[in-house]
Amino acid sequence: MKIFVIGPAGCGKSSFVRSFSEYLKELEADVKCVNLDPASDPIYHADADIRKFVKTEKIMKKFGLGINGGLLKSMEESIKFHDKLSVDGDYVLYDTPGQMEIFIYSKAGRELVKLLSDQVSLGLFLIDSSLVDDPESFLSAIMQNVVVSLRLSIPTATVLTKSDVKDIDVDQIVRKISEESSSLAELLEKTVDFLEYTTLSQRVVKISNLSKTGFSDVYSLLNEMFCTCGDIS
Ligand SMILES: Nc1nc2c(ncn2[C@@H]2O[C@H](COP(=O)(O)OP(=O)(O)O)[C@@H](O)[C@H]2O)c(=O)[nH]1
Numbered sequence: 161m162k163i164f165v166i167g168p169a170g171c172g173k174s175s176f177v178r179s180f181s182e183y184l185k186e187l188e189a190d191v192k193c194v195n196l197d198p199a200s201d202p203i204y205h206a207d208a209d210i211r212k213f214v215k216t217e218k219i220m221k222k223f224g225l226g227i228n229g230g231l232l233k234s235m236e237e238s239i240k241f242h243d244k245l246s247v248d249g250d251y252v253l254y255d256t257p258g259q260m261e262i263f264i265y266s267k268a269g270r271e272l273v274k275l276l277s278d279q280v281s282l283g284l285f286l287i288d289s290s291l292v293d294d295p296e297s298f299l300s301a302i303m304q305n306v307v308v309s310l311r312l313s314i315p316t317a318t319v320l321t322k323s324d325v326k327d328i329d330v331d332q333i334v335r336k337i338s339e340e341s342s343s344l345a346e347l348l349e350k351t352v353d354f355l356e357y358t359t360l361s362q363r364v365v366k367i368s369n370l371s372k373t374g375f376s377d378v379y380s381l382l383n384e385m386f387c388t389c390g391d392i393s
Pocket residue numbers: 167168169170171172173174175176258321322323324325367368369370371
């Protein structure tokens with residue numbers, strides 16, 4: 161199973177790859193970690209590392225680009241090395257850069273995911289709990305997850321990180337949405353219908369990389385998604 165760990169900068173993707181791979185190893189699962197962030201060295205043992213082939217700081221210098229252009233160019237360059245980044249394992253965790261435009265807009269991000277995918281590829285869309293504790297932000301995050309799923313053509317689930325800092329009450333947020341009386345109330349309400357049709361059926365899980373909680377929920381969710389989408393013959 162290939163698992164793409166996606167989400168905005170600082171939401172805890174690299175920490176998740178480190179902590180969740182340790183959790184899976186404790187279960188004696190065959191787990192591999194791959195760093196796909198050309199701008200950051202991995203904080204875990206990487207079985208493959210994009211930075212051995214492409215480094216954003218070097219690309220920026222070579223092509224005279226800033227950080228965003230440099231990262232996009234790095235992803236384009238990374239495609240040439242896709243065979244070096246493709247590893248086998250029961251659980252292959254791909255750590256990715258936080259610049260969401262790579263996956264939402266650029267051709268390179270989409271192409272790289274396609275080249276690294278196999279029959280069963282899933283996405284985990286991570287978002288910092290403290291940033292989504294109001295109805296509008298929570299719904300926006302869920303919708304972004306749907307956009308990532310559509311653009312990459314893989315099923316994705318939402319994972320709320322840093323629950324040690326902020327413990328989100330998802331049911332309460334959904335209730336608040338229906339009580340909303342602003343001019344956006346109708347949009348929010350319609351979005352809830354959409355939400356029920358999409359992500360909530362796959363649950364939203366809460367984790368903490370720091371206190372190492374919620375990993376069994378992620379594990380169950382991945383296996384559920386695998387059974388729903390995977391060709392397990
Ligand atoms: N409190 C708390 N901090 C976390 C958690 N996960 C990550 N962090 C911190 O958030 C910051 C960004 O984490 P990182 O894994 O580098 O995020 P990335 O940019 O998405 O890869 C670091 O300082 C981490 O120590 C968590 O579950 N709880």
